[in-house]
Amino acid sequence: MSEQQFWDDRYREDSHIWSGNPNVVLVREVADLPPGTALDLGCGEGADAVWLAGRGWQVTAVDISEVALDRARARAAEAGLGDRIDWQRHDLGASFPAGTFDLVSAQFLHSRGDLPREKVLRAAATAVNRGGVLLIEGHADFGPFGHRAQDHGDIRFPTPAEVIADLELPAGEWEVLLSEAHERNQDGPDGKPSVRTDTTVKVRRLP
Numbered sequence: 068m069s070e071q072q073f074w075d076d077r078y079r080e081d082s083h084i085w086s087g088n089p090n091v092v093l094v095r096e097v098a099d100l101p102p103g104t105a106l107d108l109g110c111g112e113g114a115d116a117v118w119l120a121g122r123g124w125q126v127t128a129v130d131i132s133e134v135a136l137d138r139a140r141a142r143a144a145e146a147g148l149g150d151r152i153d154w155q156r157h158d159l160g161a162s163f164p165a166g167t168f169d170l171v172s173a174q175f176l177h178s179r180g181d182l183p184r185e186k187v188l189r190a191a192a193t194a195v196n197r198g199g200v201l202l203i204e205g206h207a208d209f210g211p212f213g214h215r216a217q218d219h220g221d222i223r224f225p226t227p228a229e230v231i232a233d234l235e236l237p238a239g240e241w242e243v244l245l246s247e248a249h250e251r252n253q254d255g256p257d258g259k260p261s262v263r264t265d266t267t268v269k270v271r272r273l274p
Contacts, residue, residue, distance in 0.1 A: 070158060070178065074132035078112075083138070085111055089118035090174045092204045092267050096245070098122075103169030106194060108159065108187070109176045113139025113152075119170075120151035127153045127164050159187045169199040177206060177222055184223070185233040192234050192241075198274040200244070203230055207248055207264035230268045245269035 078084060093115055102123030107116045112135055116128035120143065130136050136154050143149045155164055159176075160183050171191045176184060188203060195201050208224050225233060227246040248266050 070160075070182070071131050071133075073179065074130075075134045078132055078134040078138070083112055085114065087112070087114055089115045090204060091251070092265075093172055093174060093202065094118065096202055096267075096269055097170065097172075097200075100170065100200065103199075104166075104196075105170040105172065106164060106166075106168040106191070108171065108173045108191060110139060110154075111135050113142045113154075115172060115174060116152050116154075117143050117146055117148055119172075120148040121146065124170070125151055127155060127166065127168070129155050129157045129159070129164055131156065131158050159190075163187070163190045163194070167194050167196045167199075169196050171195050171199070171201045173202070174204045175206065176203075177224075179222065188230070189234055192236060192270075192272075195272045197272050199272050201234075201268075201270050201272075203266075203268040205230070205266045207266050225266075227266045227268050230266065231270070234270070236270065240273055242271050242273060243269075244271055 105119050105124040105126045107126055107128040110116050110128035110130045113128060116126045116139065119126050128139065133156055136156055140154050143152050157164060160181065171194055173188060173191055176187065192201055206224055227248060231243060231246060246268055248264055250262050250264055252260055252262060
């Protein structure tokens with residue numbers, strides 16, 4: 068099964084598979100930034116892209132699943148923000164959107180397939196304008212979904228320090244604004260509340 072087919076099938080399992088709310092860390096870390104151009108990698112059903120567009124950003128939103136993108140387009144149109152978002156389908160291991168951006172966001176860019184995450188995030192860094200920000204949010208482990216680990220291949224969950232090292236940022240050209248692991252509440256597969264550890268890296272390309 069191809070990566071695209073896996074995600075298309077995953078999205079077809081239900082009318083929506085995510086909460087419909089923008090990611091909490093994105094909201095917290097971007098709310099005070101002046102709007103400009105943004106790239107949303109792995110946009111899914113479009114909650115982050117629509118939130119950004121609603122705050123004045125011009126967004127390029129990318130996902131491998133056409134099913135997810137169709138839902139995201141409909142959501143943006145319903146919000147009256149369709150003209151502020153360019154939806155693009157990419158298998159990020161094979162192609163990457165053109166252009167540079169004031170904000171590049173990669174929220175939980177994990178996959179059970181052969182996604183070369185480190186390579187994709189290095190490409191994300193090169194797509195950041197001078198003075199712009201790269202925001203990366205990830206999981207620290209499988210958390211309450213550890214029983215599914217065998218179905219997700221060799222997913223690597225790097226620490227914040229490892230994420231920064233993997234980016235291979237040129238010395239003197241970037242500053243690290245945030246590098247942390249933090250806990251958040253999440254319902255487990257049985258519907259019961261649990262605690263999961265996530266990681267945040269926020270770096271800024273110097274003007």
